[in-house]
Amino acid sequence: MEKAVFLDRDGVVNELIYHREQGIIDSPFTVAQLQIIDGVPEAIRIFHDIGYKIIIVSNQPGIAKKHMSMKTFEAIRQHIIDELISKGANIDAEYYCLHHPQAKVPELKEVCDCRKPKPGLIIKAAGELDIELKVSWMVGDGLTDIQAGKNAGCKTILIGKEKCELCRRMEQENARPDFICENLLQAASVIKNNNIP
Ligand SMILES: [Zn+2]
Numbered sequence: 001m002e003k004a005v006f007l008d009r010d011g012v013v014n015e016l017i018y019h020r021e022q023g024i025i026d027s028p029f030t031v032a033q034l035q036i037i038d039g040v041p042e043a044i045r046i047f048h049d050i051g052y053k054i055i056i057v058s059n060q061p062g063i064a065k066k067h068m069s070m071k072t073f074e075a076i077r078q079h080i081i082d083e084l085i086s087k088g089a090n091i092d093a094e095y096y097c098l099h100h101p102q103a104k105v106p107e108l109k110e111v112c113d114c115r116k117p118k119p120g121l122i123i124k125a126a127g128e129l130d131i132e133l134k135v136s137w138m139v140g141d142g143l144t145d146i147q148a149g150k151n152a153g154c155k156t157i158l159i160g161k162e163k164c165e166l167c168r169r170m171e172q173e174n175a176r177p178d179f180i181c182e183n184l185l186q187a188a189s190v191i192k193n194n195n196i197p
Contacts, residue, residue: 001130001131001132002052002053002129002130002131002132002140003052003053003131003132003135003136004052004053004054004055004092004125004126004129004131004136004137005047005052005053005054005136005139005191006055006056006057006122006125006128006136006137006138006139006149006154007054007056007057007124007139007140008056008057008058008116008138008139008142008145009027009058009060009080010026010028010058011054011140011141011142011159012037012040012140012141012159013036013037013040013056013080013184013185014027014028014035014036014037014080015028015035015036015037015191017029017033022067026067027060027062027065027067027076027175028076029062029068030068030072030076031049031072031074031075031076031079034076034079034080034083035086035122036080036083036084037184038183039183039184039185040084040089040184040185041087041088041089042089042185042187042188043185043187044084044089044090044091044133045088045089046185046186046188046189046191046192047107047188047191048090050191050192050193050195051195052098052118052136052137053092053093053129053131054089054090054091054092054140055093055094055095055125055129055131056091056093056094056095056096057095057096057116057121057122057125057132057138057148058094058095058097058121059096059097059115059116060073060096060097060098061097061098061099061100061103061115063098063108064099064100064103064104064105064108064109065068065100065103065104066104066105066149073098076159077094077096081094092129093125093128093129094113095114095122095124095125095151096119096121096165097112097114097115097116097120097121099111099114099115101115110181112156116140116142116145116147116148117145117147117148118144118148118151118153119148119149119152121148122128122148122152122154123152126152133152133154134153134154135196136154136155137149137154137155137156137157137182137187137191138152138154138155138156138159139154139156139157139159139184139187140159141158141159141160142166143166143169143170143173143175144166145158146158146170146175146176146177147175149177150175155178156177156178156179157177157178157179157180157181157187157190157191158170158177158179158180158181159180159181159182159183159184159187160180160182161182164194167180
């Protein structure tokens with residue numbers, strides 16, 4: 001069986017964007033807003049060197065909320081992949097949940113099994129790609145990433161700062177990550193040091 005590092009996308013691979021018009025911090029809504037976070041290609045290369053598949057698992061309700069079209073979503077998705085490949089870092093697979101319980105687009109209005117904190121995306125990827133979850137990692141910047149990873153039986157890393165508001169909520173929800181790192185490159189060295197060959 002294979003092992004994997006599951007990555008949340010926005011805030012882990014690419015920078016979150018402050019959308020002035022809507023007054024929200026969210027995923028990029030256009031290709032122009034897209035910026036890969038420093039150190040991410042290096043981190044991905046380290047994961048591959050120590051035998052992990054890299055799989056993006058991400059809630060992307062932007063189409064459901066009418067922030068972007070499917071075409072724009074695809075363009076952003078492709079741009080991230082191309083940008084990483086140009087820096088020698090390839091993504092092995094991507095799994096997205098496009099649903100939202102309050103979607104404006106009727107076809108995407110659903111209480112699904114794939115929206116994190118549910119583990120559906122991770123479980124699906126594991127089934128399709130023969131991944132052993134207990135030796136795999138979920139890395140994300142949100143409470144729902146840590147919950148999804150724990151629900152799937154993975155080890156977890158929060159990208160963020162200790163003593164954050166999120167950490168207090170994690171205590172309340174009993175969803176402490178195994179480690180907290182400032183960025184993906186730091187997470188790569190944690191995973192390298194805790195790697196079971
Ligand atoms: Zn879903």
